[in-house]
Amino acid sequence: MNEAIKNIPYINAPAESWVLWHKALKKRYGKQEANRLFLAAYKKRVTATMPNFLDLQAYMKKQGIKLEGNWVQELEGSFSDGFAGLETALGVAGGFAVLIVLLILGLATFVVVSIVNQPEKAAKLAALARPI
Structure with missing residues (x-):
């Protein structure tokens, strides 16, 4: 043997x-x-x-x-499964965060291009803005 x-x-x-x-x-x-x-x-x-x-x-x-x-091992498994789920959720949230950042950058780029192309209009619009 x-x-x-x-x-x-x-x-x-x-x-x-x-x-x-x-x-x-x-x-x-x-x-x-x-x-x-x-x-x-x-x-x-x-x-x-x-x-x-x-x-x-x-x-x-x-x-x-x-x-x-036993209960200790099952609790350890639950934590492990929970963290795997959390990792997946964070991955999805990270994808949404990237999308939001890209949208903000796109909007900021649009605003800057608009200001550069039409500075008088942008100045009039800025004059109308009032602090809260």
């Missing part, structure tokens, strides 16, 4: 250790059996202090397993 397969990750092992162990199982036994063995060991050993749980969750999702975390 392969040494990597015998070395089940320790109780608070980082996600990378679990991923490597699953890959060794998959290579030796195939995906279906590797998933079964992984889940059996994972349920007995995992705790709330696992580093990089979201990485392991993402990897196992690709393998066909949805890992449920």
